[in-house]
Amino acid sequence: MSAQVFDSKEVHSLLMAAANLNGGSGNARLQQIVHRLLRDLFMAIDDLDITPDEIWSGVNYLNKLGQDGEAALLAAGLGLEKYLDIRMDAEDKAVGLEGGTPRTIEGPLYVAGAPVREVVSAIAIDPDEDAGPLVIHGTVTDMAGKPLAGALVECWHANSKGFYSHFDPTGAQSDFNLRGAVRTGADGRYEFRTLMPVGYGCPPHGATQQLLDRLGRHGNRPAHVHFFVTAENSRKLTTQFNIEGDPLTWDDFAYATREELVPPVVEKTGGTTLGLKGDTYKTIEFNITLTPLVQGKDNQIVNRLRKAAAA
Template structure:
């Protein structure tokens, strides 16, 4: 079609009407945001001379994305979640906040309501002969290095097939398998006995992978373990570490890898003494340093839709 009308008065006036910029009521911030998004969208349509077929293909894609529940997955794959972290990093720099365990993306697979244990928890509820035993432990500290008592350390990760409980299409995992919440004691320590996670990819026929294919990008993640750390004394920490040696560590489709989040794995043989059913296991020490509240408030709490059980 190759016409240029976007910058003309008729279209610009139309955009103001669509967003009701000049009308009363409503939410002024929402009006401005919708106006900006639509203006950029109309300009994109014009600049790339999109056909009606292409526009409706995009709308159909959004419908499919929503029906599959993959919007949060796509947000990670297109770097939106990582961009949020970059903005939070820059905000911390302006506030003069330094140190702390690096933040990184939450991802779409957290489930609220995991049972809380004191100090130590066993997370593997189902047998998984393809996964080696894994002990994760460390100390939660504040900015001064002192241990933080009463911190809630939530942990979740995949099984050896790359599936998470509550989202496993095979239905073989029990509720809260490989998920847990641990309350630190006076020493600030936490310990989790679990199984080694595996790398995994986006659903191959899902909307996220469909778009990644158009970009000639893979949709795979290295093996990793997620963390929330929450306390009323410091800011909430959202992070994850990658399993050392995974070939995808620096090629994560979700852009979650950050320096300081690849702890060393130690092979050990005293498993029964720490609570495993066998002697050989892998040991990861992952200490968690929290950062101070901002004017007495936690500005790291993100409100988003999450699964609960």
């Protein structure tokens, strides 16, 4: 093992200088965070005897991660995004706020700007011969079960190839294909008429899959559908449900599965009267319960960089 130097005066002075801790200028919160993260990294280098070759391999990896634009994908794959959910769950419990539809990770593929419809939106813009028709519907209520009129329900998911519009490497999808937003009616109802999604895998040559390969892990997700739900005097809900029966439901590389978020899939007929591409279709009822503000504030809003486009 190499020499242990972390506890030396020289190293602690270096940490203070690098973060400009107590330097009298700069962002004090950022200085605190950088100091702590550098401290933990330096300690790990000592404790694990991390070599210069390994350090520079890591630096090179971060360069590739940035070039590939996969930092948010890696955050999900390493459990960072799930960990934030665990913390928010614990914060809710600590203030006695339990119940409501469970949160789960947002993921990196939301796009703002989808057209907003009233109650019902047909979001399958592009034909997809490999995907059967699907209707997602439900009611948005408060904790007392009262329907929430005018709630905004945003929905997005992948196509039968596992690609999302605006991120499709084939360029085959129209803008806002399989993405939409609706305002609930007086009865709190919403509905999306769409196509059955499949799961997706990380880009096979990207930085995220490169690291997962070295860890001996796969980079695949089960079929799922994402939601943002907002309403007056309620906290914003970020969630998603998995498609029942997907073999990866309990082996999601992004750790997003929750038991309450696997609703049953039901087969029905009469799809042609709904404007679907076939008479037989699948339907998923996903009822959503929003939670109240905490001391008048929405502490579930997460500010992060998101893609936006004009419909």
